[in-house]
Amino acid sequence: MRILVLGFTGYLGGHVVEHLRALPGARVFGGGRSPDAVINCAGSTDGDPVTLAEVNSRGPAVLCAALREAAPSARLVHLGSAAEYGPGTPDTRVTEASATRPVTLYCATKLAGTVTVTTSGLDAAVLRVGNPVGPGAPPTGLPGRIAGLLRAAGPDPDAVIRLGDLSACRDFVDVRDVARAAVLAATSPGPLPHVLNIGGGRAVPVRELVRTLARTAGFRGRIEEDGGGSARSGAVSWQCSDIAAAGDSLDWRPSYALEESLAALWAATSVRPEGGRAP
Template sequence: MRILVLGATGFLGRHTASRLRALPGAHVRVAGRAPAAGPPSGPAPAELPPVDLAAADPGRLAALLREAAPDVVVNCAGAVGGSAVTLTAVNARGPAVLCEALSAAAPDARLVHLGSAAEYGPAEARLPVGEGAPARPLGLYGASKLAGTLAVTGSGLDAVVLRVFNPVGPGAPAASLPGRLAAELRRAGPDDRVRTGDLSAHRDFVDPRDVAEAVALAVTAPRPLPAVLNIGSGTARPVRDVAEGLLRAAGFTGPVGDRVAEDGDGSPRSAAVPWQQADITAAGRTLDWVPRHSFTESLTDLWAATAPATEPVP
């Protein structure tokens, strides 16, 4: 099976490419906006030239796809921050260009695209959100991801959108709250407090390795698949638990408030979407997928992954 992973240099893309390489009989090629880290002599043989879907020409991308001749394309490319131009180009235009190029060059290939829980917007009361819930994104990020989802589901391709909730685990970027908290707690002195906004909003956190496993199952699943599948833990927990879990992983046993001050500027989305939890029934039924990594394990591994080469004894 020939698998092409786009966005392979990103947080979820790296975990996904690693998992797909372990599939029996899989030949995985990767591409990102920048070359992946490789040996000094050059990129790994399975790496394609850099691909930036936000600026790609559909014809040139189709030519690359013809050369790669993939059986499956996995699109992990996405932007969680930046200007309006960046968000719409990467999250909305990118999937549309990819679908057009795939339709021309590899119309029988399966497309697995990573969407976002931000596409849903506020939940009805405190109920798990299923794939049939109305999409009512509140900000440009969610709206741009929804536009990308609509491009994929309306393409006529053999495609599925895995709507990922809040990924947390090793490699979490500084643009995410878990990644930023881990980095700031690493830098903080013994008497310093890290400032955040209010951490009382509830979110559904899922490990990136569980996301990668869902991708692998979607890649190999018999046809057809539903248009959209939720990928989360199925549990809503206070964002404050992220701070507490990281502190416990660091060996700190005191009150969270001694090291984290919630008196900074908060996220507007936290106030507008105070509670969100995925209904993951469909993913379990369709893919036989369940999350395997515990929340504690995700945070412990995130903390360990941020350690410097030589870490002082606490």
């Protein structure tokens, strides 16, 4: 089976390729081949409006047009975002049928990409991914940024790490579980629902994630909240996905506990080369 992975040098894409290469009979390409399946991991979480629209909205449209021309029978698996749903209601999991209410440009551009894929007429499925965490997490996201701050602080008992508001709840999912879901979706023999939620299935206070990672790191200093934070994260205070459909369609369920994901993230930061990514 020939599988083309777009965005294979990124955080999610790198883990997807690692899982695919362990699959018997799979041939993984980064471009230039006629594929049996395509996994689109390309995307941008930050940047100016033009960058976000170009990567998250126009990119999937160009990809769909190319597949209709060159490989109309190929399975397309596109990685979307649970942020497309917008603000959640506490104690209520969102299903794939829930309304989408994007509140930031990032959310809106990701939703536009999803709509493009699901209305393309291709054999396509969108995986709406929660907040990925685990080895190799980039410093642009909260888990990776916190790990970097903890690594820089070291064991100093007088160290102080100042963060924004940590009261929000998020649905964290291990990046390796996301990769496994993408592989299952790409190789599933039957038709799939247009959209599938991929998450941990529970709402975790961000404060809990930070404290757990600090314990894992052996941090002895203080963590202070100043009430600020990013607009992209602050606009959604509670988020949790219903992942039952992924279990029914892909026989997929998360296999890593949050503590395991954070331990793997912390271990990976210790082997990160200066100025580079963790393997």
